[in-house]
Each structure stands twice: as C-alpha cells, then as structure tokens.
Amino acid sequence: MKRNKLILAAVAVLALIVIMAGIYFATRPETAAGGKTITVKVVHADETEKVFTYQTDAEYLGEVLVNEGLVKGEDGQYGLYITEVDGEAAVYEEDGAYWALYEGDDYANQSADQTPIADGASFSLVYTIG
Amino acid sequence: MMGLPNIEPVSLLVMLFAVVFGKKAVYPIYLYVVLEFAFYGLNLWSVNYLYIWLILAAAAWLLRGMTHPLGWALLSGVFGLLFGALCAPVYLVTGGPAFALSWWISGIPYDLLHCAGNFFLALVLFQPLRKLMTRLYQNMITR
Numbered sequence: 001m002k003r004n005k006l007i008l009a010a011v012a013v014l015a016l017i018v019i020m021a022g023i024y025f026a027t028r029p030e031t032a033a034g035g036k037t038i039t040v041k042v043v044h045a046d047e048t049e050k051v052f053t054y055q056t057d058a059e060y061l062g063e064v065l066v067n068e069g070l071v072k073g074e075d076g077q078y079g080l081y082i083t084e085v086d087g088e089a090a091v092y093e094e095d096g097a098y099w100a101l102y103e104g105d106d107y108a109n110q111s112a113d114q115t116p117i118a119d120g121a122s123f124s125l126v127y128t129i130g
Numbered sequence: 131m132m133g134l135p136n137i138e139p140v141s142l143l144v145m146l147f148a149v150v151f152g153k154k155a156v157y158p159i160y161l162y163v164v165l166e167f168a169f170y171g172l173n174l175w176s177v178n179y180l181y182i183w184l185i186l187a188a189a190a191w192l193l194r195g196m197t198h199p200l201g202w203a204l205l206s207g208v209f210g211l212l213f214g215a216l217c218a219p220v221y222l223v224t225g226g227p228a229f230a231l232s233w234w235i236s237g238i239p240y241d242l243l244h245c246a247g248n249f250f251l252a253l254v255l256f257q258p259l260r261k262l263m264t265r266l267y268q269n270m271i272t273r
Contacts, residue, residue: 006204010200016211020238
C-alpha cells in the first residue's frame, strides 16, 4: 500500500475513533448520586418529627437505613429488627416500645430489609408502645 | 484472554488464515465458531458469529497484497472499532432500530478497546506470523 494511502487510512481511523467516542460521551445518561429518592419520617416518643431524604440505588429499605446511620438493629427471625432510630432506642422488654415501620400510610407487614424501595417512596418510623 | 474484554487474537488469526489459506480459511474459522458455540452455548451473539469473521476474512483476502504492518494493523483495528456496528443488525431485527442503536452506542467503549487491542497485536505479530505460516503451509502442500 502506498505511503500516502496508509497515512490517509490512519487519519480516517483516528477520525472514526474520535467520532465514535464523541457519540458515546454525548449520549450517555448523566450519573446521579443515587437512582432513587426516598423519604423517611421519624416520629420520636415525644412526637417530634424529622424527615430524612436519601438518594440510593439500594433495593431494600433496611440497607439504606443502616448505611445512612439512621437506625441500629439486630438480625431477627423476620429480618432486621430496628432497636434504635435517630439516636432514640425503643426497648420492648421495658415498656413494650418498638419502632413501627410504615410504607406511606400503611403499616408494613415485613421488616425494613425486606421492604423494597421505589423512586419517590415515603416511609415512616414511629415510636410506638404496646 | 479472559478478563480483558474484547482483547483477542482471533482477528489476527482470521486475517492470517485468509491470506495464507485463501478460501480454505473457512475451515479453521468455522471450526472456531463451532467450538465457541459448544463452550458457551447458543445465544443472539451466535448469529453474529455466523457472519462477522467472514467479513474480516474477506477484507483480508482482498488486501492480501498489502505488505506494510501498519496497513494490517489498521485493518484489524477498524474491524475491532466496527465490531459493535457489525453485530447490531441482529439486534435491529430482534429489538428494532432504537434498541439496536442504543445497544451499539453503549458498547462503544468496548469497541474502542477492541480497536486498540487488535491494532497493536496485528502491528507486532501479523508480518512475522504470516511469513512463518506461509512457509509452513508451502512446505506442507509441496510434500
């Protein structure tokens, strides 16, 4: 192959590389801190409320709550048993207190680490006695 | 070369088979394809493999008079660069134009890697291996 044709071919390949790289970077979706946004409302024993907003790619609520340091808990028979939320502990053995989990307005039928999360979902952790 | 996505010596070998064996290159090429099917099972990519290596072999055969290593490196590199585009027709049929286009675009980083790997492998190895294989093949057929 003549030298000029070779150089032309090399330049054409380089141009193609640049074009393809440009297409890729121009069309790839923007990254976000997390793919889903959820809110968690905490209602303390004194009925004060705090709302926490998280961005996450996690599939289940328990992972988010633990990783964000909002809750502490133990692995129980039915999954994560939350014992402390936002620094306040609920000790069932003392006064029957526990942290009730709500999905929206509905009482959750499963533990936090078995609760799937979707973008825009809201949850509540309510200090409850009895 | 597992663990290095799209870094493969197959392109180099296909080009060598084409320039050394001519039409008989289809035998080792499709033996490779059958072995791939046997090891990894059949999937959509299997359809790609039925035609894609033939494209490179045909291009190499047409350019068999080329002697400059850079020329062969560019051919192999371009094949790697266009690998995704050459595979896309299968996904065009199965998923439609939008799916095929997004599939191709999302694979561009791998195509770029493929291009670089193919380019450097061919640049270094094509000419010496061509000389060796040509000599060996000539010795074999003249016995």
